[in-house]
Amino acid sequence: MTTTQDGITEGPATEGTATEWETVVGLEVHCELATATKLFCGCRNAFGDEPNTNVCPVCLGLPGSLPVLNRQAVELAMRLGEALGCTVRPSLFHRKNYFYPDMPKDYQISQYDQPINVDGFLELPDGSRVGIERAHLEEDTGKSTHVGGGGRIHEADHSLVDYNRSGVPLVEIVSRPDLRSGEQARAYVNELRAVLLATGASDARMEEGSMRVDANVSVRPAGSSTLGTRCEVKNLNSTRSLGRAIEYEARRQIDLLTAGERVVQQTRHWDEADGRTHVLRSKEEAFDYRYFPEPDLVPLAPDDAWRHAVRQSLPALPADRRRRLAAATGVAPGDVAVVVERGLDELVLAALDAGGEAQRLLVHAEHDLAGEPADALDPAALAALTRMEVAGQLTATQAKAVLAELVASGGDPAEIARAKGFEAMADDALAAAVDEVITANPDAWERYQGGDAKVTGFFVGQVMKATRGRADGKVVTRLLRERAGA
Amino acid sequence: MGAMGGRISRDDVAYVAGLARLELTDDELELFTGQLAAVLDHAADVEALDTEGVVPTAHPLPLANVLRDDVVRPGLDRDEVLKAAPAVEEQRFRVPPVLGELP
Ligand SMILES: [Zn+2]
Numbered sequence: 292m293t294t295t296q297d298g299i300t301e302g303p304a305t306e307g308t309a310t311e312w313e314t315v316v317g318l319e320v321h322c323e324l325a326t327a328t329k330l331f332c333g334c335r336n337a338f339g340d341e342p343n344t345n346v347c348p349v350c351l352g353l354p355g356s357l358p359v360l361n362r363q364a365v366e367l368a369m370r371l372g373e374a375l376g377c378t379v380r381p382s383l384f385h386r387k388n389y390f391y392p393d394m395p396k397d398y399q400i401s402q403y404d405q406p407i408n409v410d411g412f413l414e415l416p417d418g419s420r421v422g423i424e425r426a427h428l429e430e431d432t433g434k435s436t437h438v439g440g441g442g443r444i445h446e447a448d449h450s451l452v453d454y455n456r457s458g459v460p461l462v463e464i465v466s467r468p469d470l471r472s473g474e475q476a477r478a479y480v481n482e483l484r485a486v487l488l489a490t491g492a493s494d495a496r497m498e499e500g501s502m503r504v505d506a507n508v509s510v511r512p513a514g515s516s517t518l519g520t521r522c523e524v525k526n527l528n529s530t531r532s533l534g535r536a537i538e539y540e541a542r543r544q545i546d547l548l549t550a551g552e553r554v555v556q557q558t559r560h561w562d563e564a565d566g567r568t569h570v571l572r573s574k575e576e577a578f579d580y581r582y583f584p585e586p587d588l589v590p591l592a593p594d595d596a597w598r599h600a601v602r603q604s605l606p607a608l609p610a611d612r613r614r615r616l617a618a619a620t621g622v623a624p625g626d627v628a629v630v631v632e633r634g635l636d637e638l639v640l641a642a643l644d645a646g647g648e649a650q651r652l653l654v655h656a657e658h659d660l661a662g663e664p665a666d667a668l669d670p671a672a673l674a675a676l677t678r679m680e681v682a683g684q685l686t687a688t689q690a691k692a693v694l695a696e697l698v699a700s701g702g703d704p705a706e707i708a709r710a711k712g713f714e715a716m717a718d719d720a721l722a723a724a725v726d727e728v729i730t731a732n733p734d735a736w737e738r739y740q741g742g743d744a745k746v747t748g749f750f751v752g753q754v755m756k757a758t759r760g761r762a763d764g765k766v767v768t769r770l771l772r773e774r775a776g777a
Numbered sequence: 778m779g780a781m782g783g784r785i786s787r788d789d790v791a792y793v794a795g796l797a798r799l800e801l802t803d804d805e806l807e808l809f810t811g812q813l814a815a816v817l818d819h820a821a822d823v824e825a826l827d828t829e830g831v832v833p834t835a836h837p838l839p840l841a842n843v844l845r846d847d848v849v850r851p852g853l854d855r856d857e858v859l860k861a862a863p864a865v866e867e868q869r870f871r872v873p874p875v876l877g878e879l880p
Contacts, residue, residue, distance in 0.1 A: 333849055344852075345852060360844050436869070453870075589841055
């Protein structure tokens with residue numbers, strides 16, 4: 292594969308060679324910051340208000356108006372930068388010039404060559420690190436609705452513009468091209484959203500557009516260290532779309548190259564309905580934004596004291612919380628991702644402190660407490676429940692029922708178990724039940740003895756049925772093995 | 778350097794006009810190419826100055842961190858605002874269909 296000077300990747304010259312391809316993805320994520328007001332004026336920053344009710348001379352671009360930077364927007368951008376391990380540095384604002392009705396000043400105030408946050412990383416649950424090139428401040432545009440032509444821009448009869456969103460503060464987070472699949476890109480966006488929520492920087496809702504993701508996708512022969520020609524994919528409205536679009540786009544490029552054709556640098560539009568990307572514009576038509584320093588704003592240079600205060604005020608971040616819970620429970624950080632995502636890590640840690648059993652706590656947090664608020668449970672009661680389980684006093688099914696009761700009305704797990712009639716079966720009673728089931732199913736027992744592991748489940752199920760779920764499956768399995776003489 | 782001395786070409790002017798979504802006639806292109814070249818010549822006088830050791834200036838004011846608190850202030854009345862619109866539909870600014878691409 293060669294990359295020519297005009298940035299066009301050509302397929303491998305040798306026909307018929309099976310090339311292994313690697314997908315390379317970098318993401319640009321725009322997030323609205325959770326401020327009360329806009330970036331440069333005191334208009335309300337709110338989603339869903341009546342059109343054109345949160346506007347003033349500044350965000351309408353009226354002559355003579357002057358922008359003044361919102362301290363809280365800067366603070367939130369710094370919080371995000373620190374959370375991403377970025378260098379938070381002195382920065383400048385530039386004017387990005389283009390002419391479009393949703394941008395009433397005819398330029399967008401953004402940060403160009405001197406952004407506030409540079410060189411960070413995001414750690415994903417599987418432990419991989421994705422580089423962050425920059426996370427800079429800029430203002431959002433107004434919102435256009437295209438009327439006629441089925442809502443498509445090109446065929447529209449006219450457009451309607453609401454300037455409530457004009458001037459809302461954004462951070463644009465640009466990753467390095469470190470992602471290798473649609474699935475990894477989804478994991479990145481999920482983790483980034485968790486960090487945005489933890490820092491309070493944004494509510495990060497893709498469906499409301501407060502988090503918008505564009506993907507730069509290219510492919511290259513596996514093992515190559517040069518980048519292929521990339522296409523930027525837009526209109527990704529969910530992490531599901533993101534994953535699908537990347538897989539589709541990588542496949543499209545691989546097919547082109549395999550056929551000896553070339554990938555042309557383009558901006559492409561993801562169509563969720565037909566599951567394809569379509570060309571929006573090619574590089575030749577790329578915009579020339581003629582950036583220049585914004586003369587109405589002075590430099591932004593947060594001092595050490597401010598940066599220090601921001602760092603001190605950060606909460607524990609998802610990656611740290613995963614590491615902490617993993618260390619306490621003796622499993623890999625990736626295995627506690629769901630528990631941390633649900634915010635149940637503090638509960639599990641408190642229950643561990645109260646003498647709970649780690650494995651059972653993780654299982655309950657991941658499978659049995661979905662949607663339950665973490666403070667709905669007394670950690671000591673949860674700990675006691677798991678102790679009863681490992682002592683063989685409750686089966687997994689019974690423990691689940693007791694847990695549901697604990698969540699609903701609290702109380703003591705031992706008493707709840709008694710009230711529900713979940714007394715542990717005496718060993719000899721269970722042994723008798725096992726023997727009865729074996730006698731009743733001689734054919735299956737012969738297969739079991741012959742080493743057919745598949746009938747184990749059948750026997751456990753029969754014993755459960757006979758004991759109305761009071762048997763401990765692990766004990767039943769042991770008894771079966773003993774009886775088979777294994 | 779003369780007005781057409783090559784500092785800016787007619788194609789440059791046509792390109793910039795395109796970015797600004799301006800449609801210029803041949804006569805206008807001719808006129809503006811000359812005028813813009815004169816402006817650039819004037820700006821180029823700065824190049825004659827000795828700027829050795831002068832730190833690049835982002836802003837003439839010796840200020841940084843001019844910030845305001847994140848407090849909502851009343852904006853403009855919508856009816857007032859929409860009076861300035863070329864046309865209004867559903868309380869929004871009604872504008873011609875956009876030609877060309879979203880950036
Ligand atoms: Zn405003």
